[in-house]
Amino acid sequence: MKLEVxxxxxxxxxxxxxxxxxxxxxxxxxxxxxEILSILGPNGAGKTTMLKCxxxxxxxxxxxxxxxxxxxxxxxxxDLWKHIGYIPQAQKxxxxxxxxxxxxxxRAPYISTLRQPxxxxxxxxxxxxxxxxxxxxxxxxSNEVSGGELQLALIARALxxxxxxxxxxxxxxxxxxxxxxxxxxxxxxxAEERGISCIINTHYPNHAFYLADKVLMTGKDKGxxxxxxxxxxxxxxxxxxxxxxxxxxxxxxxxxxxxxxVPKALGLNRTLSNCQFNNFAD
Amino acid sequence: xxxxxxxxxxLLPLIAAILSLGIGRFPVDPITIIxxxxxxxxPISQTWSxxxxxxxMNIRLPRVLLALLIGGGLSMAxxxxxxxxxxxxxxxxxLGVSAGAGFGASLGILxxxxxxxxxxxxxxxxxxxxxxxxxxxxSQKSTPIFMFVLxxxxxxxLFNALISLIKFVADPEEKLPAITYWLMGSLGTATYRDLFIxxxxxxxxxxxxxxxxxxxxxxxxxxxxxxxxxxxVTPLKWAVIAGATLITAATVAxxxxxxxxxxxxxxxxxxxxxxxxxxxxxxxxxxxxVYLLLIDDLARSxxxxxxxxxxxxxxxxxxxxxxxxRRMGGR
Numbered sequence: 290m291k292l293e294v295x296x297x298x299x300x301x302x303x304x305x306x307x308x309x310x311x312x313x314x315x316x317x318x319x320x321x322x323x324e325i326l327s328i329l330g331p332n333g334a335g336k337t338t339m340l341k342c343x344x345x346x347x348x349x350x351x352x353x354x355x356x357x358x359x360x361x362x363x364x365x366x367x368d369l370w371k372h373i374g375y376i377p378q379a380q381k382x383x384x385x386x387x388x389x390x391x392x393x394x395x396r397a398p399y400i401s402t403l404r405q406p407x408x409x410x411x412x413x414x415x416x417x418x419x420x421x422x423x424x425x426x427x428x429x430x431s432n433e434v435s436g437g438e439l440q441l442a443l444i445a446r447a448l449x450x451x452x453x454x455x456x457x458x459x460x461x462x463x464x465x466x467x468x469x470x471x472x473x474x475x476x477x478x479x480a481e482e483r484g485i486s487c488i489i490n491t492h493y494p495n496h497a498f499y500l501a502d503k504v505l506m507t508g509k510d511k512g513x514x515x516x517x518x519x520x521x522x523x524x525x526x527x528x529x530x531x532x533x534x535x536x537x538x539x540x541x542x543x544x545x546x547x548x549x550x551v552p553k554a555l556g557l558n559r560t561l562s563n564c565q566f567n568n569f570a571d
Numbered sequence: 572x573x574x575x576x577x578x579x580x581x582l583l584p585l586i587a588a589i590l591s592l593g594i595g596r597f598p599v600d601p602i603t604i605i606x607x608x609x610x611x612x613x614p615i616s617q618t619w620s621x622x623x624x625x626x627x628m629n630i631r632l633p634r635v636l637l638a639l640l641i642g643g644g645l646s647m648a649x650x651x652x653x654x655x656x657x658x659x660x661x662x663x664x665x666l667g668v669s670a671g672a673g674f675g676a677s678l679g680i681l682x683x684x685x686x687x688x689x690x691x692x693x694x695x696x697x698x699x700x701x702x703x704x705x706x707x708x709x710s711q712k713s714t715p716i717f718m719f720v721l722x723x724x725x726x727x728x729l730f731n732a733l734i735s736l737i738k739f740v741a742d743p744e745e746k747l748p749a750i751t752y753w754l755m756g757s758l759g760t761a762t763y764r765d766l767f768i769x770x771x772x773x774x775x776x777x778x779x780x781x782x783x784x785x786x787x788x789x790x791x792x793x794x795x796x797x798x799x800x801x802x803x804v805t806p807l808k809w810a811v812i813a814g815a816t817l818i819t820a821a822t823v824a825x826x827x828x829x830x831x832x833x834x835x836x837x838x839x840x841x842x843x844x845x846x847x848x849x850x851x852x853x854x855x856x857x858x859x860x861v862y863l864l865l866i867d868d869l870a871r872s873x874x875x876x877x878x879x880x881x882x883x884x885x886x887x888x889x890x891x892x893x894x895x896x897r898r899m900g901g902r
Contacts, residue, residue: 346795370801377796383657384791384846394789398801403782405849430845 290357290372290453290486292320292343297352299335299342307350311335312507315352318515320503322453323484325476327491327501327518331531334507336490340456343488344373356454371398374447376457379439385432388423388442389414395446410449417445421475437468444475455479457489461496469493473500494522494535495549506530522550580857584639587861591638592631594868599623634761634871635864637769641758641822642832642863644773646855647780648815649833650840654848655790655811656716663819663833666719666812667726671700672823674730677737677750685749685760690768690824697820700726701812755879756827758867769825772817779814780852787811787848831884832863835892842895862888 297316301308312335320326328336341347343354345361354361356372374395386394392414393406400406418424421441426434431442440460447455457476461469477500479485491497497504497518504521506514508530514521527535533552540547589608593599599607603619607627610617648663656665664670675696679689707722734754741747780787786807789797797804822829836859837851844850863880866887870878 341795344799346798366798366803367801370799373799375795375799377793380793382791383659384654384841386788386846390788390845390847394792394800397786397789400785402786405785 290322292454292486292488293355293358294318294343295352295355297342297349297354299338299347299350310350311338311509313510313512316505316513316515318503318505320454320486320488322486323480324502325480325487325489325500326503326505327489327497328505328507329491329494329497329530330507334509336507337458339505339507340375340458340488340490344375344456345369346375367398371450372453374450374452374455376440376443376447376455376460378459378462379436379443381432385430387428387430388418388434388438388445389427391431391442392417392446392449395449398450413449414445417449418442420448420479421445422471435468437464437471440464440468440472441475444472448479453485455485455487457487459490459492462492469496476500494527497522498548498550524550580854584643584857584860584864587864588635588639591635591864591868592627594872595626595631596872597622597626599627629763633763633766634758634867637758637761637766637825638864638867639860640766640770640773641826641829642836642866643856643860644777644818645822645829645833645863646836646840646859647777647852648818650837650848650851650855651780651784651787651811651815652833653837654787654846654851655808656720657791658720659838660834661720662830663815664727664828664830666704666723666816667700667730668697668816668819669823669828670727670730670734671703672697672820673754673828674733674737675699676753676823676827677734677741680750680753681737681741681746685753687764687768690765693824694772694820696730697823698816700730701816701820703729752879753827756829756881756884757870757877757879758826759871759877761826765825769821772821776814776817776821777856779810779817781856783807783810783814784852785849787852791848826880828881829863829884830881831888832859835888836862838892839895 294316298310298312298314300310316339318326328339330336338347342349345354356364356369361369389411393410395417396406396410396413400410415424415427418427421444423438423441423445426438426442431439434442444455444457444460455476460476461472464472473496476487476489480487487500489496489500501518504514504516504518506521506526511530514526522537524535524537527533527550533554535550536553536556537548537550540549589601589604592604593601599619603623604627606615607619607624609615611628645663649661652661652663652665653659672693675692675694676689678696679686679692683689704719704722704726707725708718738747738750741750786802789800789802790804790807790811792800794804819833837855840851840854840858844854863884866880866883869887870880870883
């Protein structure tokens with residue numbers, strides 16, 4: 290599925306008066322099938338709002354989203370959500386459902402209003418759980434499993450509707466490093482093997498390096514940039530958007546390439562720490 | 572759930588109903604009851620007295636059927652609201668319907684005595700109460716759920732105050748006891764007329780909730796998540812509220828205010844089948860109908876005078892619920 294956003298912008302309203310535009314200038318980008326777009330930006334820069342506008346959960350106040358050349362507003366909601374899977378941050382619920390029950394909910398666009406899910410829906414849900422590698426947890430309550438497992442289940446819930454585009458709002462935040470990696474690997478696998486396009490909000494530059502083909506960086510009055518990951522993620526631009534100096538680090542070993550960015554401010558004074566090491570060695 | 576469990580679940584209300592028809596100061600054995608019931612459809616040779624048939628068919632049957640409908644209806648309404656509001660403390664009267672209907676009935680009794688008029692008043696004011704709740708909650712495109720709850724609290728407070736006012740001015744010899752008794756809920760005067768007024772309304776409400784029961788799960792998600800499943804959230808909420816309101820208002824019209832059933836039965840159902848409303852609602856219906864039927868059996872047979880239902884639902888329900896909560900650790 291090809292996704293295009295054209296000349297789009299958004300502003301909130303307060304007491305019927307339009308507030309200032311949320312983005313520095315109009316949002317324009319194209320995402321090809323199987324491509325991953327990462328949205329980066331400081332808190333309050335409108336990353337989540339961007340996701341909502343792209344999918345029509347909120348309406349752009351200017352411009353539009355096009356899916357395979359057709360305007361989003363022309364598509365029926367039900368059909369639209371067969372193509373797009375929205376994955377929010379995992380949250381505990383008052384009444385926990387078992388993971389299988391939760392994933393079946395993702396079949397809603399295929400189940401007419403007065404109907405109950407069929408065995409086929411259940412099979413699809415089990416298959417989706419298997420895809421993300423947690424089929425063995427199908428009967429566990431969503432309030433019993435770990436945050437990472439719950440996040441995987443939410444991905445399965447989106448997958449079960451057989452989407453062409455996944456929208457993920459900071460899927461790896463609040464998770465420990467190992468769970469973060471699992472989530473990222475699952476997303477990459479889906480893009481590579483099934484050609485599912487993904488749009489991901491993230492706070493971690495190294496996650497963008499690992500996953501993203503394209504990056505969209507936004508920072509209110511600081512501007513808006515879209516391009517390939519290499520183009521956009523430069524030290525100068527990170528400093529401009531986040532206000533701190535990040536150092537790009539490239540690590541190569543055999544055929545492995547690892548790119549990341551770390552804040553300079555967290556570096557230690559070498560002469561001092563060397564002294565400490567020397568003392569320690571004595 | 573397995574097939575045999577489902578079968579047992581639906582047989583329980585039937586068995587309870589047949590046994591209940593025999594309970595009372597004029598006992599009738601179950602075999603005779605089955606014969607009497609069958610004879611209404613296919614003619615069989617009469618082995619029972621006219622007296623027995625009159626008691627079973629004219630006095631007890633409408634009452635038993637109403638108890639089943641009201642118990643099951645309130646439980647389904649409660650389960651739906653608890654699911655929709657994502658709050659385990661919610662009961663069907665949360666939006667002010669019971670208070671409104673209670674006021675309507677009290678007003679009816681005050682002006683025209685206990686009868687048909689007071690029932691119509693109860694229905695009308697029950698629906699009026701929900702209208703007020705919606706007006707207070709506002710008509711934005713998407714009203715946050717807590718606004719509904721707060722608006723319901725306001726509406727309930729208003730109508731409860733009006734009920735107090737009516738009690739205050741009511742004739743203490745005759746009207747006041749009637750109103751007080753009625754507000755505690757009773758099926759003591761249940762007739763076919765009550766059944767024909769309230770029954771169809773309760774059944775319509777039940778059908779709405781029954782068919783939407785799986786969709787109810789989607790309402791427990793956040794608004795954006797629900798939308799991203801391709802469902803129209805607002806109409807669905809309205810449909811659920813409409814179903815539960817019809818049930819509650821009709822219940823109050825037929826039997827006064829019956830407390831506790833709509834609160835605890837859904838929790839007991841969840842202990843058996845988990846939180847999936849696809850199962851919670853039918854199981855609530857089955858358990859709730861049996862529960863209120865048994866409560867009503869006690870109400871009419873323990874002492875010479877009728878005991879109001881709300882007293883028994885709480886006295887028996889509260890300790891039982893406490894026991895279950897402790898045993899299951901609230902899971």
